[in-house]
Amino acid sequence: MADTLTIAPPRKEAPLVTGNLGISEITQLVSYHTEKKPPSTWYLAFAISSTLLAMLMVMIGYLFWNGVGVWGNNNPVGWGWPIVNFVFWVGIGHAGTLISAILFLFRQRWRTAINRSAEAMTLFAVICALLFPTIHVGRVWVIYWTLPLPNQMEMWPQFKSPLLWDVFAVSVYFTVSLVFWYVGLIPDLGTLRDRARTAIRRKVTAFFALGWTGANRHWRNYEKTYLLLAALATPLVLSVHSVVSFDFAVSIVPGWHTTIFPPYFVAGAIFSGFAMVMTLLIIARKVYGIRNIITLDHLEKMAIIILVTGTMVGFAYITEFFIAWYSQVEYEQYAFLNRTTGPYAWAYWTMMSCNLLFPQFFWIKRLRRSIPFLFVTSIVVNVGMWFERFVITVISLHRDFLPSSWDYFNPTLVDVLTLVGSFGLFLTLFLIFLRFLPMVAMAEVKMVLPEADPHHYEEHEN
Amino acid sequence: MAQKLQSSPILVKLLDTVEPTQSSALAAYRWTGSVRAFLIPALLGLSALAVSIAVGFAGFKEQFYFSYLVGWSFCLSLALGALFVVLIKHLTKASWVVALRRIPEALAASFPLLALLAIPIIISLFDDHGLYHHWSTDGISDPASSHYDEIVAGKAAYLNKPFFLIRVGFYFIVWTLVSSKLWSLSLRQDLTADPGIPAKQRKVSGWGLPLVAVTTAFGSFDLLMSLDPHWFSTIFGVYFFSGAFMAAFAFIALVCMFLQRGGMLQGIVTKEHYHDLGKLMFAFVVFWAYIAFSQYMLYWYGGIPEETVWFKHRLEHGWETHSAILLIAHFILPFLLLLPRSVKRVAPLLGIMAVWLLVMQWFDHHWLAMPVLHYEEATLHWLDLSCWIGLTAVFVSAFVWRLSRHALVPQGDPRLAASLRFENT
Numbered sequence: 048m049a050d051t052l053t054i055a056p057p058r059k060e061a062p063l064v065t066g067n068l069g070i071s072e073i074t075q076l077v078s079y080h081t082e083k084k085p086p087s088t089w090y091l092a093f094a095i096s097s098t099l100l101a102m103l104m105v106m107i108g109y110l111f112w113n114g115v116g117v118w119g120n121n122n123p124v125g126w127g128w129p130i131v132n133f134v135f136w137v138g139i140g141h142a143g144t145l146i147s148a149i150l151f152l153f154r155q156r157w158r159t160a161i162n163r164s165a166e167a168m169t170l171f172a173v174i175c176a177l178l179f180p181t182i183h184v185g186r187v188w189v190i191y192w193t194l195p196l197p198n199q200m201e202m203w204p205q206f207k208s209p210l211l212w213d214v215f216a217v218s219v220y221f222t223v224s225l226v227f228w229y230v231g232l233i234p235d236l237g238t239l240r241d242r243a244r245t246a247i248r249r250k251v252t253a254f255f256a257l258g259w260t261g262a263n264r265h266w267r268n269y270e271k272t273y274l275l276l277a278a279l280a281t282p283l284v285l286s287v288h289s290v291v292s293f294d295f296a297v298s299i300v301p302g303w304h305t306t307i308f309p310p311y312f313v314a315g316a317i318f319s320g321f322a323m324v325m326t327l328l329i330i331a332r333k334v335y336g337i338r339n340i341i342t343l344d345h346l347e348k349m350a351i352i353i354l355v356t357g358t359m360v361g362f363a364y365i366t367e368f369f370i371a372w373y374s375q376v377e378y379e380q381y382a383f384l385n386r387t388t389g390p391y392a393w394a395y396w397t398m399m400s401c402n403l404l405f406p407q408f409f410w411i412k413r414l415r416r417s418i419p420f421l422f423v424t425s426i427v428v429n430v431g432m433w434f435e436r437f438v439i440t441v442i443s444l445h446r447d448f449l450p451s452s453w454d455y456f457n458p459t460l461v462d463v464l465t466l467v468g469s470f471g472l473f474l475t476l477f478l479i480f481l482r483f484l485p486m487v488a489m490a491e492v493k494m495v496l497p498e499a500d501p502h503h504y505e506e507h508e509n
Numbered sequence: 510m511a512q513k514l515q516s517s518p519i520l521v522k523l524l525d526t527v528e529p530t531q532s533s534a535l536a537a538y539r540w541t542g543s544v545r546a547f548l549i550p551a552l553l554g555l556s557a558l559a560v561s562i563a564v565g566f567a568g569f570k571e572q573f574y575f576s577y578l579v580g581w582s583f584c585l586s587l588a589l590g591a592l593f594v595v596l597i598k599h600l601t602k603a604s605w606v607v608a609l610r611r612i613p614e615a616l617a618a619s620f621p622l623l624a625l626l627a628i629p630i631i632i633s634l635f636d637d638h639g640l641y642h643h644w645s646t647d648g649i650s651d652p653a654s655s656h657y658d659e660i661v662a663g664k665a666a667y668l669n670k671p672f673f674l675i676r677v678g679f680y681f682i683v684w685t686l687v688s689s690k691l692w693s694l695s696l697r698q699d700l701t702a703d704p705g706i707p708a709k710q711r712k713v714s715g716w717g718l719p720l721v722a723v724t725t726a727f728g729s730f731d732l733l734m735s736l737d738p739h740w741f742s743t744i745f746g747v748y749f750f751s752g753a754f755m756a757a758f759a760f761i762a763l764v765c766m767f768l769q770r771g772g773m774l775q776g777i778v779t780k781e782h783y784h785d786l787g788k789l790m791f792a793f794v795v796f797w798a799y800i801a802f803s804q805y806m807l808y809w810y811g812g813i814p815e816e817t818v819w820f821k822h823r824l825e826h827g828w829e830t831h832s833a834i835l836l837i838a839h840f841i842l843p844f845l846l847l848l849p850r851s852v853k854r855v856a857p858l859l860g861i862m863a864v865w866l867l868v869m870q871w872f873d874h875h876w877l878a879m880p881v882l883h884y885e886e887a888t889l890h891w892l893d894l895s896c897w898i899g900l901t902a903v904f905v906s907a908f909v910w911r912l913s914r915h916a917l918v919p920q921g922d923p924r925l926a927a928s929l930r931f932e933n934t
Contacts, residue, residue: 052535052537052538052777052918052920052925052926052929053920053921053922053923053925053926053929054535054702054920054921055698055702055704055920055921055922055923055925056923057923057924057925057926057927058923058924058927153601282795285799289799289803293806293807296807297806297807297810297811298811299811299812299813304807304811304813305743305807306742306743306744306745306803306804306807306808307743307744307747308803308807309744309799309800309803309807310744310747310799310800310803358719362719362722362723362726363743366726366743366746367743370741370742370743373664373667373730373741374741375660375663375664376815410715
């Protein structure tokens with residue numbers, strides 16, 4: 048009946064997987080990278096990233112031995128790079144769960160090609176994020192005091208502090224993202240087990256596949272679980288970065304205390320998360336030859352999300368600026384004047400051009416489909432988002448209410464090497480993931496093939 | 510009488526910019542309702558408005574202005590919410606919503622009418638006891654004047670009568686331009702089924718969405734936030750949007766139900782579409798709560814008097830009851846009631862929730878505006894209801910009349926077949 052009720056011919060959607068790949072070819076294309084020796088590029092990348100990781104460890108050791116004074120944090124800039132890096136990494140850790148939860152609820156079938164690696168990236172970014180407040184506390188050996196553990200000293204964390212809410216928000220987010228990621232992995236682990244050639248590989252994959260056989264009942268339970276987890280993870284995508292924004296916005300520091308912060312931080316997080324996914328996948332799809340699964344169409348869709356979220360963030364900057372003037376509060380007005388014309392104006396304008404202006408190039412379809420341009424923009428966006436957190440944290444603090452204590456913040460070498468080292472941690476974990484686990488959710492990609500439609504063979508008899 | 514209406518060109522252009530196209534609609538998509546569907550609300554609305562204006566203007570001028578603004582901004586929020594639905598639909602190439610797309614399109618074509626209905630608000634701007642007198646009174650920015658206000662004087666470059674009128678005029682031009690372009694493209698698609706039209710709709714939506722978003726935010730600053738010109742909140746535009754978007758979905762669901770009760774859209778709008786509308790209503794109930802909480806919590810926690818005073822007015826002298834009702838009936842209860850799948854799939858239940866949320870949307874705007882006038886005592890004036898009912902009835906009547914002149918479904922859309930077959934899996 049449906050077709051007789053329209054006067055236009057129904058639209059045929061472009062296939063999500065190109066190159067005419069069939070079901071077994073997808074399995075082979077993805078699984079085989081976990082089974083063979085990795086390409087030499089992988090070894091090179093691993094050598095570099097693990098060196099950076101080792102450097103991070105040295106920096107952390109040096110910090111623990113000497114104390115927080117090895118950083119550039121001063122008075123009044125009590126929150127320097129570590130907090131900037133924390134917010135930066137948490138932000139990056141937003142794309143994965145957005146892709147796997149919110150885009151799932153919105154029935155965006157294209158997400159299947161990128162969700163696995165984006166979620167893995169999310170977990171690793173959250174690990175990097177958690178590192179920074181942990182090493183920032185000064186006496187790291189009592190970090191468990193951030194947890195409300197009953198103790199004979201009757202000593203409890205400050206429940207009124209958003210820093211404590213962060214502990215809960217980020218750890219809940221990490222746990223749920225991990226469970227979500229693992230549940231999605233189960234059918235693929237079953238595939239790896241069935242393909243395993245050595246006893247030890249079979250044993251390990253079988254253990255993690257939880258006895259998956261692909262039975263009808265297994266699929267039914269799996270899909271229910273996936274839907275419920277998506278529904279539970281959706282509010283988390285919004286809540287985590289909202290709570291991170293509370294760290295700033297509940298205080299009365301000019302430039303921090305503004306109500307747009309929660310949704311604006313969430314938009315910025317999605318913006319930077321998608322940029323990071325794009326950076327990693329542009330390389331991975333080439334090195335691993337999966338350009339038929341992660342196609343140019345996928346990258347173009349991500350570019351559109353970057354354009355939308357970048358423009359939202361830019362709109363928030365402008366709203367903040369306007370309301371700072373409109374409020375007629377002289378401290379707010381000064382905070383914004385200081386951002387645009389003060390000693391850190393270079394940072395503010397870097398942020399503005401990277402986050403608001405640069406993504407506007409994505410209005411042009413040719414640029415949304417140009418791999419070199421996408422790659423450059425994805426990096427520019429993350430530079431911009433790092434500077435956004437720098438602008439918020441440092442510019443607001445360096446000239447506080449007492450002009451006599453105004454100071455300029457300079458990072459130390461330890462600051463720089465710790466940030467660079469955190470990329471080592473992130474990339475090492477990501478490379479290990481690429482080596483041992485299927486980087487594409489095979490079972491889910493197969494579900495969006497045209498053959499997966501129950502009516503497919505009625506229409507294409509051959 | 511309906512024929513007579515059709516022949517009055519100015520009124521027609523104001524209510525619907527496009528010539529009637531219903532003769533080319535497929536039989537299943539024709540409007541088959543009676544003229545009573547728009548004549549009764551028109552009569553009801555016009556008489557309620559006439560009474561409100563006659564009695565209100567004579568006896569309760571200040572009250573009338575505020576009551577009128579609340580009713581008007583309720584209608585404006587529905588039209589803007591519907592415009593966002595259409596814009597986002599085109600940009601995301603969503604197919605499920607195509608079968609009911611004509612409803613938000615027709616709703617978004619209301620801006621010329623809303624501009625006409627804004628006349629009392631414009632009049633109040635020039636009244637010393639008007640809506641915006643806190644910033645528009647003469648002498649407020651004059652240091653020599655007895656009621657000089659330093660803060661408002663600082664904002665005078667923005668909050669002044671000519672610039673206010675220019676801005677609001679600009680917002681209406683943007684909204685009318687974007688919505689009427691989308692409306693006429695969609696109706697042309699009915700006639701020609703031109704396969705190039707979806708790309709044009711996406712193009713208009715592409716530049717339209719950022720423009721509409723910015724004008725909506727600044728519109729909410731100007732029309733509602735500046736009632737209390739000392740107060741400011743960067744999230745206010747998002748707050749306005751969240752309620753508007755929620756109300757638009759509730760209104761769309763309700764219109765589908767009425768059309769189906771009248772024997773139209775049979776087998777076209779199904780349980781599956783209601784289910785999705787219900788999910789979106791649920792999602793934006795939660796989103797509204799998230800935004801409202803962010804605004805409240807951050808100001809409460811900061812505890813700066815110039816920021817908290819706005820909430821203080823809404824938490825004393827009886828307004829605390831209104832605030833509590835908002836928390837319970839705009840979030841907690843609809844959250845729980847919209848959770849079960851059955852509520853979203855059974856039309857009467859979803860209909861109750863849709864009416865509920867529309868009432869709460871009005872109540873929310875009442876809560877935003879009215880404490881500025883009655884900070885010393887919470888009120889619910891009969892003019893609040895008569896203005897709301899009057900404006901909404903006129904607004905709905907024009908909307909139904911617009912619907913009746915065209916196919917009820919965008920029959921030329923290439924994604925319609927997918928929408929008709931749509932199932933939640």
